[in-house]
Amino acid sequence: MATPLIEARNLSVRFGVGRLTVAALDDVSFTLAPGESLGLVGESGSGKSTVLRALTGLAPLSGGSLKLGGVAVPTPRRMNFFTAVQMVFQDPYASLHPRHTVDQILAEPLAIHRIPHAETRIVAALREVGLGPSYRFRYPHQLSGGQRQRIAIARALILRPKVVLLDEPTSALDASVQAEILNLLEDLRRAFGLAYILVSHDLAVVAHLCERLIVLRQGRMIEETTAGALRDGSVKTDYTRAMLAASGGFTRVGPTAPPTAPLRNT
Amino acid sequence: MTPLLEVEDLHVRFPLTEGTIEAVRGISFTLGRERLGIVGESGSGKSQTGRAILGLTARPGEVTAKRLAFDGIDLMAAPERLRRSLRGSRMTMVMQDPRYSLNPVMTVGQQIIESYRAHKRVSGRDARRAALAMLDEVRITAPDRVMALYPHELSGGMGQRVMIAMMLITGPELLIADEPTSALDVTVRGEVLRILDQLVAERGMGLILISHDLEMVASFCDRVLVMYAGKIVEELASGALDQARHPYTRGLIGCLPKLAGDSHPLPVLTRDPAWAR
Amino acid sequence: MAAGPSPLTAWLTTAEPQSRTQARVGHAYQSFRRLARNPTAMAGLVIVGLLVFVAAFAPLLATHSPIASGDLRTERLLPPGPVFWLGTDDQARDIYSRLLYGSRLTLAVVILVSIIATPIGLAIGTVSGYFGGWLDRVLMRITDIFLAFPRLVLALAFVAALGPGIENAIIAIAITAWPPYARLARAETLTIRNSDFIHAVRLQGGSSLRILLKHIVPLCLSSVTVRVTLDMAGIILTAAGLGFLGLGAQPPTPEWGTMIAQGRRFLMDQWWVAAVPGIAIFVVSLGFNLLGDGLRDALDPKASR
Numbered sequence: 001m002a003t004p005l006i007e008a009r010n011l012s013v014r015f016g017v018g019r020l021t022v023a024a025l026d027d028v029s030f031t032l033a034p035g036e037s038l039g040l041v042g043e044s045g046s047g048k049s050t051v052l053r054a055l056t057g058l059a060p061l062s063g064g065s066l067k068l069g070g071v072a073v074p075t076p077r078r079m080n081f082f083t084a085v086q087m088v089f090q091d092p093y094a095s096l097h098p099r100h101t102v103d104q105i106l107a108e109p110l111a112i113h114r115i116p117h118a119e120t121r122i123v124a125a126l127r128e129v130g131l132g133p134s135y136r137f138r139y140p141h142q143l144s145g146g147q148r149q150r151i152a153i154a155r156a157l158i159l160r161p162k163v164v165l166l167d168e169p170t171s172a173l174d175a176s177v178q179a180e181i182l183n184l185l186e187d188l189r190r191a192f193g194l195a196y197i198l199v200s201h202d203l204a205v206v207a208h209l210c211e212r213l214i215v216l217r218q219g220r221m222i223e224e225t226t227a228g229a230l231r232d233g234s235v236k237t238d239y240t241r242a243m244l245a246a247s248g249g250f251t252r253v254g255p256t257a258p259p260t261a262p263l264r265n266t
Numbered sequence: 267m268t269p270l271l272e273v274e275d276l277h278v279r280f281p282l283t284e285g286t287i288e289a290v291r292g293i294s295f296t297l298g299r300e301r302l303g304i305v306g307e308s309g310s311g312k313s314q315t316g317r318a319i320l321g322l323t324a325r326p327g328e329v330t331a332k333r334l335a336f337d338g339i340d341l342m343a344a345p346e347r348l349r350r351s352l353r354g355s356r357m358t359m360v361m362q363d364p365r366y367s368l369n370p371v372m373t374v375g376q377q378i379i380e381s382y383r384a385h386k387r388v389s390g391r392d393a394r395r396a397a398l399a400m401l402d403e404v405r406i407t408a409p410d411r412v413m414a415l416y417p418h419e420l421s422g423g424m425g426q427r428v429m430i431a432m433m434l435i436t437g438p439e440l441l442i443a444d445e446p447t448s449a450l451d452v453t454v455r456g457e458v459l460r461i462l463d464q465l466v467a468e469r470g471m472g473l474i475l476i477s478h479d480l481e482m483v484a485s486f487c488d489r490v491l492v493m494y495a496g497k498i499v500e501e502l503a504s505g506a507l508d509q510a511r512h513p514y515t516r517g518l519i520g521c522l523p524k525l526a527g528d529s530h531p532l533p534v535l536t537r538d539p540a541w542a543r
Numbered sequence: 544m545a546a547g548p549s550p551l552t553a554w555l556t557t558a559e560p561q562s563r564t565q566a567r568v569g570h571a572y573q574s575f576r577r578l579a580r581n582p583t584a585m586a587g588l589v590i591v592g593l594l595v596f597v598a599a600f601a602p603l604l605a606t607h608s609p610i611a612s613g614d615l616r617t618e619r620l621l622p623p624g625p626v627f628w629l630g631t632d633d634q635a636r637d638i639y640s641r642l643l644y645g646s647r648l649t650l651a652v653v654i655l656v657s658i659i660a661t662p663i664g665l666a667i668g669t670v671s672g673y674f675g676g677w678l679d680r681v682l683m684r685i686t687d688i689f690l691a692f693p694r695l696v697l698a699l700a701f702v703a704a705l706g707p708g709i710e711n712a713i714i715a716i717a718i719t720a721w722p723p724y725a726r727l728a729r730a731e732t733l734t735i736r737n738s739d740f741i742h743a744v745r746l747q748g749g750s751s752l753r754i755l756l757k758h759i760v761p762l763c764l765s766s767v768t769v770r771v772t773l774d775m776a777g778i779i780l781t782a783a784g785l786g787f788l789g790l791g792a793q794p795p796t797p798e799w800g801t802m803i804a805q806g807r808r809f810l811m812d813q814w815w816v817a818a819v820p821g822i823a824i825f826v827v828s829l830g831f832n833l834l835g836d837g838l839r840d841a842l843d844p845k846a847s848r
């Protein structure tokens with residue numbers, strides 16, 4: 001097998017000091033092959049975002065090792081890390097600078113990495129995410145949630161990374177907009193051979209975009225499984241099974257009183 | 267028998283300097299002691315409908331209706347005092363994120379007791395006993411311990427159950443739940459829905475469940491109203507999603523990724539301007 | 544209007560600018576339009592504009608010398624009249640002319656203090672808030688020490704060390720004026736520094752300096768600007784206080800604060816000597832205030848619609 005793009009071994013992250021320490025991540029290991037797409041699922045507070053933050057260096061590792069393309073990743077991260085790994089955040093209302101136009105937002109990574117022909121790159125990046133050049137000089141507040149998320153994706157892709165970390169990229173969006181963004185992510189993945197790490201609490205979204213997934217609970221990996229196993233229900237742990245059952249909508253258990261039962265206190 | 271709630275041609279308008287926003291554009295429905303779902307994408311006017319029924323429309327907003335009646339009481343003609351006393355005692359609302367609806371500097375117990383005593387003349391001891399019983403009803407274990415907690419010390423699911431306890435302690439007949447589970451994990455969501463379901467059934471309340479999650483609402487409610495651009499475009503019976511006829515509803519169902527039988531790419535919703543007319 | 548917008552207006556207000564220059568000019572035009580639509584901000588702009596005009600053309604507008612005394616027997620402490628429009632002071636100097644020349648000093652004090660104190664406050668506050676840790680603790684303790692002293696006393700100490708004179712007074716005031724701006728900038732930075740759009744720049748490899756200068760400072764700038772304009776009255780009065788103690792502008796230099804200080808003795812009988820420069824300080828402070836408030840709204844693209 002080729003060298004994995006990302007190899008994370010025994011990652012652990014702690015927040016706080018002394019007796020107030022929280023182990024947000026405990027002994028999490030995984031690999032990501034080039035072009036592969038890996039899902040991270042778990043309920044809120046289980047450490048999904050912390051995995052991404054640990055990869056990018058936004059959260060300091062307290063243990064474990066990280067390799068990118070077979071080479072150990074130093075802390076602080078070097079410039080070549082940022083051209084290879086980019087991220088899209090959950091809340092499209094918080095991830096764009098409120099006083100910068102789309103043009104300024106997309107120009108920033110190009111300026112940091114001294115990439116020439118910025119203007120043509122920006123127009124091309126907008127086209128890649130399905131937005132015309134007319135959006136170039138708008139401010140974020142003049143865009144809808146879905147359009148903002150497209151800008152955030154364009155910003156992540158403009159440096160032509162190999163891996164994009166997606167932290168609940170559609171959970172703040174309406175179902176119809178979610179479908180458009182998921183389709184866009186799939187198209188871009190095919191076009192640029194991208195690898196994804198997708199964080200989501202929605203199993204159907206993860207199964208749609210990822211082949212493999214990791215289930216986290218209280219900072220620990222409790223299961224590594226596949227989208228196929230989710231589909232046919234052959235998951236191993238009760239926890240994952242419970243999540244799977246809960247995501248199928250509401251099921252009434254046992255007999256319920258008729259809806260026209262008399263008022264309790266009259 | 268008069269229905270619990272009658273809504274006919276309800277409009278909510280926001281006159282702003284840039285022009286008038288029509289948040290709700292003439293919706294009509296009646297509600298018995300049943301579970302009614304309202305679904306639609308954000309901005310379709312779901313919350314404004316709920317707020318208008320309770321009389322909580324924000325400042326420049328104007329509410330008009332041919333008829334808006336609760337248990338036969340004409341709410342449009344009712345004085346503000348009557349509406350205020352109805353609100354909280356006989357009709358009430360649970361919001362999306364309990365952390366923003368609970369007072370951060372009061373303990374959970376104080377808040378539940380206060381909301382109880384605002385509508386019932388009872389001693390502090392009785393109010394406390396009622397609060398404990400209510401927390402027990404929303405399946406909070408060790409309610410006396412939880413009574414002493416502050417809102418930030420609660421998890422999302424617990425906060426939402428406290429919120430439900432606080433709203434239901436006065437024994438209202440109509441509960442409007444505005445995205446009560448959207449901020450919760452799927453596993454916790456099922457639990458909160460089950461509690462709501464049981465309380466509604468036991469007490470014979472009317473429930474309006476507002477959500478953007480069509481599947482959840484359709485599996486929970488007896489009837490579902492689908493809203494688009496301030497109008498009701500379709501009414502569905504419980505569990506009858508596959509019988510949806512309106513292209514908007516069908517589009518909403520179609521564009522969700524599904525564990526069973528997923529399609530690549532996902533079908534997207536193409537909007538017809540005629541839907542909004 | 545029946546006629547469509549002129550080609551220039553259309554070029555400025557188009558939703559789809561063709562180039563960065565056009566977008567920048569267009570956004571500036573929109574900001575100006577927002578400012579122009581705000582009557583109180585326009586009043587502020589007019590007052591500040593008038594101050595600049597008067598300061599620039601003081602020699603042409605003045606009717607008398609601001610420094611040379613008139614006839615001390617007949618022209619002392621005259622009320623406002625046809626010859627001395629705003630009356631004369633105890634040295635028989637024309638208050639109107641002194642007021643005009645004094646505007647130069649006022650403007651200089653205000654401009655110098657704001658271009659010295661604002662960057663210091665912004666730099667200390669944003670660095671402190673962004674990096675946190677021991678750097679934050681050290682910088683904030685220093686800020687607290689500065690804040691703990693009354694401004695005039697502190698300025699006094701600096702002037703005593705630097706020597707009297709208006710230049711040193713300005714430096715002293717600037718050095719003592721920054722702490723509130725640092726506090727404000729730090730508070731804003733704390734709310735901004737953990738937002739996703741800052742994380743995004745870090746993930747692009749942006750340096751801390753770049754994040755501070757291009758992303759955090761512009762967001763703090765508007766509230767600090769408003770705070771500075773609110774402080775203008777205080778700054779002018781501190782300058783006056785130093786002048787009064789003989790440590791600021793030296794007589795007979797016409798400076799508004801010093802003029803009030805000198806007129807203080809005649810407040811009961813010859814009120815105009817102190818009142819005229821007092822009103823001038825009030826009007827100018829108000830002007831800066833209104834303008835600052837309007838600028839905050841005008842510079843926020845979200846306010847447009």
Ligand SMILES: Nc1ncnc2c1ncn2[C@@H]1O[C@H](COP(=O)(O)OP(=O)(O)O)[C@@H](O)[C@H]1O
Nearest residue numbers: 015016022024043044045046047048049050051
């Ligand atoms: N900056 C931080 N300081 C302290 N605790 C944190 C911080 N960030 C996250 N945590 C804790 O780490 C755990 C995992 O958080 P997170 O990764 O955000 O969860 P998820 O994304 O799965 O919802 C949570 O218990 C959270 O409270």
Ligand SMILES: Nc1ncnc2c1ncn2[C@@H]1O[C@H](COP(=O)(O)OP(=O)(O)O)[C@@H](O)[C@H]1O
Nearest residue numbers: 280287289307308309310311312313314315324
């Ligand atoms: N205070 C307000 N002022 C102006 N417009 C408002 C206000 N509140 C809501 N609206 C508008 O009303 C419409 C419906 O809002 P809402 O009922 O909150 O939608 P949702 O279906 O997401 O709950 C939206 O288009 C929104 O812009």
Ligand SMILES: [Mg+2]
Nearest residue numbers: 048049050167
């Ligand atoms: Mg998260």
Ligand SMILES: [Mg+2]
Nearest residue numbers: 312313314444
């Ligand atoms: Mg809503």
